[in-house]
Amino acid sequence: MTCIVAIAENGKVYMGGDSLVSSGGYKRIKREKKVYKVGDFIIGHSGGIRGSNLLKFSLEVPKNNKKDDFEYMVAVVVPAIRELFKDGGYTSIDNNVEGTDSYLLIGYRGVIYNFYGDFQIDVYLEKFTAMGSGKSYALGALEVLEDKKMSPERKVMRALQVAGKYNSFVGAPYYVEEL
Numbered sequence: 001m002t003c004i005v006a007i008a009e010n011g012k013v014y015m016g017g018d019s020l021v022s023s024g025g026y027k028r029i030k031r032e033k034k035v036y037k038v039g040d041f042i043i044g045h046s047g048g049i050r051g052s053n054l055l056k057f058s059l060e061v062p063k064n065n066k067k068d069d070f071e072y073m074v075a076v077v078v079p080a081i082r083e084l085f086k087d088g089g090y091t092s093i094d095n096n097v098e099g100t101d102s103y104l105l106i107g108y109r110g111v112i113y114n115f116y117g118d119f120q121i122d123v124y125l126e127k128f129t130a131m132g133s134g135k136s137y138a139l140g141a142l143e144v145l146e147d148k149k150m151s152p153e154r155k156v157m158r159a160l161q162v163a164g165k166y167n168s169f170v171g172a173p174y175y176v177e178e179l
Contacts, residue, residue: 007112008112008128012152014155019173021049022168043107044106046132048101060080114129130142156176
């Protein structure tokens with residue numbers, strides 16, 4: 001399982017993740033990070049490792065020629081991810097709905113986009129978000145830390161630590177990246 005935490009502040013996205021891979025009673029520490037930069041994006045990944053492999057090493061997205069960044073994400077970025085996953089054998093069809101088990105946080109130009117397994121994308125009003133099994137703990141920590149005089153990196157790190165303390169599917173080492 002996973003916890004990915006992101007804060008948008010000062011025109012940047014600060015995103016961090018845990019390093020635990022678990023299923024049932026099995027757990028291991030992952031060498032490869034769940035948060036990484038790809039071109040103009042910072043991506044946090046939750047779900048099957050195949051999705052992360054494809055995104056990290058094969059994602060190619062045309063440059064933004066749209067007037068609106070959200071339109072670019074919907075009309076260009078999501079279709080590029082969908083095609084990559086489809087070509088990589090990482091989608092399935094259930095009840096005539098194509099999907100994947102990947103959930104993503106994507107930072108682009110200082111905004112955090114939430115990508116869902118059915119290829120939807122959305123942006124929340126808050127300047128922070130989290131995903132994965134530790135999401136609720138991390139969101140609570142971020143809410144409490146929002147007005148504290150701490151750097152965004154430190155807030156992300158503390159939220160990950162809180163999630164790891166209270167959720168058995170989130171574990172150190174934790175790390176933070178920015179774009």
